Amino acid sequence: MDITTKLQLADGYQMPQQGLGLYKVTDQDNLTEVVKTAWDTGYRLFDTAQMYQNEAEVGNALQELGVSREDYFVTTKVAESNQGYDATLASVEQSLKDLQMDYVDLLMVHWPLHEQFFDTWRAFERLQAEGLVKSLGTSNFGMIHLQYLATQANEMPVVNQIENHPHLVQPELRDFLRENNIVTQAWAPLGRGSVLEEPVIVEIAKKYHKSPAQVVLRWHLANGTSIIPKSVHPQRVIENGDIYDFSLTIDEIIAIDQLNNFTRISQEPEQVYERGGQYPHH
Numbered sequence: 016m017d018i019t020t021k022l023q024l025a026d027g028y029q030m031p032q033q034g035l036g037l038y039k040v041t042d043q044d045n046l047t048e049v050v051k052t053a054w055d056t057g058y059r060l061f062d063t064a065q066m067y068q069n070e071a072e073v074g075n076a077l078q079e080l081g082v083s084r085e086d087y088f089v090t091t092k093v094a095e096s097n098q099g100y101d102a103t104l105a106s107v108e109q110s111l112k113d114l115q116m117d118y119v120d121l122l123m124v125h126w127p128l129h130e131q132f133f134d135t136w137r138a139f140e141r142l143q144a145e146g147l148v149k150s151l152g153t154s155n156f157g158m159i160h161l162q163y164l165a166t167q168a169n170e171m172p173v174v175n176q177i178e179n180h181p182h183l184v185q186p187e188l189r190d191f192l193r194e195n196n197i198v199t200q201a202w203a204p205l206g207r208g209s210v211l212e213e214p215v216i217v218e219i220a221k222k223y224h225k226s227p228a229q230v231v232l233r234w235h236l237a238n239g240t241s242i243i244p245k246s247v248h249p250q251r252v253i254e255n256g257d258i259y260d261f262s263l264t265i266d267e268i269i270a271i272d273q274l275n276n277f278t279r280i281s282q283e284p285e286q287v288y289e290r291g292g293q294y295p296h297h
């Protein structure tokens with residue numbers, strides 16, 4: 016296993032297990048340098064979204080690498096304000112223009128919204144049939160949303176990107192996803208930094224001469240989860256990729272599992288679903 020290791024998706028495609036998160040990364044935060052560092056370190060998955068307003072910058076940075084399109088994997092997500100059948104189609108056309116790409120590897124519904132729920136997904140299935148999107152995914156979907164989607168969908172998502180870190184372990188949802196052949200991808204895999212001072216994690220880090228961030232990322236890998244840590248610091252991008260020369264014991268994995276205290280960085284997906292979006296981003 017190394018940074019180029021890929022996970023098999025249920026639709027036949029493969030996805031790198033590790034990628035670079037790009038929320039709150041723009042040219043002002045060295046986006047181009049960060050993407051280049053990630054590429055040189057071996058990252059091949061880049062995670063953006065319409066909401067991040069950096070698709071054009073991500074597209075430019077990837078172009079500047081001068082590498083073949085099939086050698087990297089790009090995820091984008093349809094924003095709440097662009098959901099619904101026509102709006103989804105139009106917004107993805109714009110995303111592809113901004114990214115300067117003929118297709119994205121993975122397209123996600125960013126948050127489940129009750130009103131546009133099935134119309135958005137029908138647009139996703141059409142985009143896949145037209146070859147503009149390779150794999151279909153969801154983000155922030157709970158079991159109930161996926162079960163509801165299954166009542167009408169022709170294609171089910173192959174990845175669900177959820178908030179997941181030692182303070183929000185979500186074992187039931189992860190088991191459900193595994194049983195349904197849907198890869199769990201962790202957003203905020205480092206808990207946005209909030210878990211890095213946990214004494215249990217600091218202790219394990221000392222033992223392996225690794226950083227707390229590296230230990231947390233290694234814990235995700237032990238769970239079979241896909242990880243997309245974000246950093247605007249090239250040195251941290253390198254550090255976050257340098258996690259393939261050690262592994263945790265079962266007891267260490269369980270000790271980190273036990274840090275679960277159900278703390279969310281973001282809102283309950285169920286509340287966003289009921290409210291119909293307009294999530295107050297910060």
Ligand SMILES: NC(=O)C1=CN([C@@H]2O[C@H](COP(=O)(O)OP(=O)(O)OC[C@H]3O[C@@H](n4cnc5c(N)ncnc54)[C@H](OP(=O)(O)O)[C@@H]3O)[C@@H](O)[C@H]2O)C=CC1
Pocket residue numbers: 035036037038039062063125154155176177201202203204205206207208211226228229243244245246247248251252254255
């Ligand atoms: N689908 C969804 O709804 C969501 C998706 N995401 C996706 O997930 C990605 C990752 O999640 P994100 O919210 O960014 O949080 P992360 O858990 O990746 O944490 C990022 C934070 O940790 C810091 N950090 C990164 N590496 C290290 C390190 N080695 N040591 C110490 N601190 C470190 C970063 O600081 P610095 O940058 O200063 O280095 C930043 O403050 C996002 O970028 C985005 O692509 C995120 C939120 C929601």
Ligand SMILES: O=C(O)C(=O)[C@@H](O)[C@H](O)C(=O)CO
Pocket residue numbers: 038064066280281282294296297
């Ligand atoms: O980064 C994303 O993809 C988001 O949806 C975030 O804005 C998320 O909602 C959040 O963490 C807000 O603090």
